[in-house]
Amino acid sequence: MQAESWQTAEVPGPTKALVITKPEVVVAMVKRTKRPILIVGHEAVDIDAGDEKLIDYTIRLAKTAHIPVVATAHIVGEFIKRGFPPAAWMPAVDITNRLQDPEWKGLDGKGQYDVALFTGLPYYMQWILFSTLKHFALNLKTISLDRFYQPHATWSFPNMSLKDWSENLKIMLSKLGGK
Amino acid sequence: MAKKALFVKAKELKTDVAVIKDLEVSIGRIFDETWTEPVGPTPFPSITDLREWDFKLLQRYKPMYMPFCDLCCLCTFGKCDLTKDKRGACGLNMAGQQSRIVLIACCIGAATHLGHARHMVDHLIEKFGRRYPLDVGGVNVQLEAPITRLVCGVRPRTLGDLEDVVDYLEDQVTHLLSATHTGQEGSNLDFESKVFHAGMVDHVALEVADIAQIAAYNFPKADPEAPLVELGYGTIETHKPVIMVVGHNVISSVGIIDYLKENDLYADVEVTGLCCTAHDTTRYSSRAKIVGPISWQLRFIRSGIPDVIVLDEQCIRADTLVEAQKIKAPVIVTSDKNCQGLQNRTKDPADEIVADLVNGKVPGVLILDSEKAGEVASRTALEIAPKRKKFKVIPTVKEIIEAAKKCKLCNDCIRACPEGLLIPEAMREAAAGNLQLLVDLYETCIGCARCESACPNDFPIHSFIVAAAEKILKGEKFKIQAGRGAIQDVEIRNVGSPIVLGEIPGVVAFVGCANYPHGGIEVAEMCKEFADRRFIVVLSGCSAMSAAMYKDEEGKTLYEKYPGDFDAGGIVNVGSCVANAHIAGAAIKIANIFAKRNLRANYEEIADYIHNRVGAVGVAWGAMSQKAAAIAAGCWRLGIPVIVGPHGSKYRRMLLGRKDHEEDWYVYDARTGDRVYVGPVPEHLFYTAETKEEAMVIIAKLCMRANDTSKGRAIKLTHYIDLHKRLYGTMPDDIHLFVRTVTDIPITMKDEILDILKKKGWKEGRIPDPTLLPRLIRKMKE
Incomplete structure (x- = not known):
């Protein structure tokens, strides 16, 4: 399936993200992965994801799938307010820089991650950070959970309506065993 | 002063004692011996x-x-x-x-x-x-x-x-x-x-x-009290003929002002501009006015206010001629770098050129003589203004609503918008007669008009936004201090010690273009925050303008509220893009005037000094241009960190430190030759922040330097921790990396921080005389 970048001019090159045609794809990836990590950008505080904000969804996802969360920008306090201190908080460029470093030992000292899920960053910034990882983090798979197609990720949803996207997120969570 | 490449060649030279054949003497440079x-x-x-x-x-x-x-x-x-x-x-x-x-x-x-x-x-x-x-x-x-x-x-x-x-x-x-x-x-x-x-x-x-x-x-000469000048659409006397200048090179604007003055016409014509030419025009004449930063170009042209548009060079919209023709305003281009396809009329008599422009025979001309350009622009403005009657292309409310009803809500506009502004929603509301969502887009819109190029209906969407927000636009009346130029030597003497010792927590320079993620107000807010914290806040270019475009509850802009001295709590507009030299220059002067380091061709040592001792940070929140990249690169070589807004990620490369790599953060102690761990100071050299809040915290953090005294480090840590707690809602997780000795700990947070240090297994270090250059070690270790 072909998909288009959400921002029209943000076209990449020959290698484009595989399109997540159904949420089970992400579920299978998350279940299979040994060392996943979830990076949540500041827009997650404002974005509606069905009946809740995206940040609340990411907390439920992280708890269900046991994925450590890195909060970027200034939103660590929003996680703490919700009773879910993230595994770490650091700038988006810093976590990206670490993820592209094969020697990095991870937040827990146990080694580099194999799958990084991203959501809630500004589209164009996320676009370019995915590009770093596509080119330089050769052993890492990246997944965009946002509702707009991110061509530099390994896997991305296509551009979707809010309703369809929320539905996909819901299914994903339930298949992972969450509510 | 040096003279370069002196070369003497003699085929045969006869003297009393010898004959010299094929003599060649080559001298690279001769240096001025009056400079000791x-x-x-x-x-x-x-x-x-x-x-x-x-x-x-x-x-x-x-x-x-x-x-x-x-x-x-x-x-x-x-x-x-x-x-x-x-x-x-x-x-x-x-x-x-x-x-x-x-x-x-x-x-x-x-x-x-x-x-x-x-x-x-x-x-x-x-x-x-x-x-x-x-x-x-x-x-x-x-x-x-x-x-x-x-x-x-x-x-x-x-x-x-x-x-x-x-x-x-x-x-x-x-x-x-x-x-x-x-x-x-x-x-x-x-x-x-x-x-x-x-x-x-x-x-x-x-x-x-x-x-x-x-x-x-004769611009303001290092004057902390340079005059306050007017900025904003609302300050322009629209009943007069208006000349709009755009670009960065003030020479043609000087030609205009000189002509108007010499012919006693200056009171009859408004000279106003955008971008750095406007800065420099007000440095030349405090009667000139600034419309706003680069992102105001389209909205000002389409308002129909300019009667003549004069372009020089850099950051000018490439479609200015097209836009100018829509409002029947002639264009005069004055730079060989930006000819816009117009006929070169430099050698023609002014009378003929003015006649052709006023009669609409040509849409514009190229004049590569600033005095002639000044005369032609002035006379054309005076003659054409009564004919044009401020013809504009801003639609009426009725026209907007009618267009909105035809909008297909295809999303092409939002997908073209660099900011992802919610234009389709605003159009949907407009179709129902409510323009408020269009008004709400005004402050964030960067005026690029990519939405219009993308629109399959060819709707002038940017004009819709400007028309809906017309009241805001007309109310833009602000004061900005004209660019003061250099920093005085005596100012450097006064602040050199507190900056190097860390007691003035930092020098923050807000520079660069207007490609902001959420409007210029974020620049103003950051400036205010750091001036209130007694940092030295320095500005230039479009950022200096954006910082002026917001008022406090008393109706005062930052420039009216804060002093223009290069001192703690000052808000200092140095001027246009080229005036950025005075910001880097101030850091260099600290090394020379305060620390008595030799300056002459001594780049590496001075950069080492600045990197380890001068807590300066550049912030280009809306940087978009290649010029901004070059300015940043000059800071990097001096070891000065630069922060850009989220759009700055498109510069394709960051220079990032790794605070988790301890081995990266050792310096030499120039007193002993010991290698000493000083922590990640400054942590990064080029860095994209996702949000204003993140930028504010990292600004405070990047002001820390290896040389800070304990008192200075405690002050800097106080700001870092305070901002982090307020904006992030929690304590920073890396304080232990910045505390070298117990005396570095801010006294009011001592117990809390000691507890953190204990949990982190922190060990006390020491404060060296830091350098990255082995040749500066005074006593080598045995």
């Missing part, structure tokens, strides 16, 4: 002379590449796919390609400032003569050209002295650009070193351009 300071190791450095210094920085701040394109399409081997570190047909890999593109961008930026400087120097020499003195601050500024002295090792005293400097810079840009040719440089780190060189060259060019114009045009 010894010449340092790198006068007029070549593109490799400072490579070792660059590599020291690049070892600590490794490049992280963010490819904007997977391909290289610069030669006919290509396109080459460089995905996942493949190599192209020329052998270059992705890291090399990205650093090459950064170098090309910085060469463009440096060449642009340099072209500007060359034009300025040549023009002013023609007008005032080579011997015209470079007075940029009278007795208050003895150190008139700190960057030029540092880089070139010469002390320019007159306009003529600047010619040699410009010759050198042009030579360097040529070499740098040549390194980007296919089959030249192959190492990304060497490309990066050349990027730094381009930045250094750029800073000299900035200084040359600004000190020349300050001296010759």
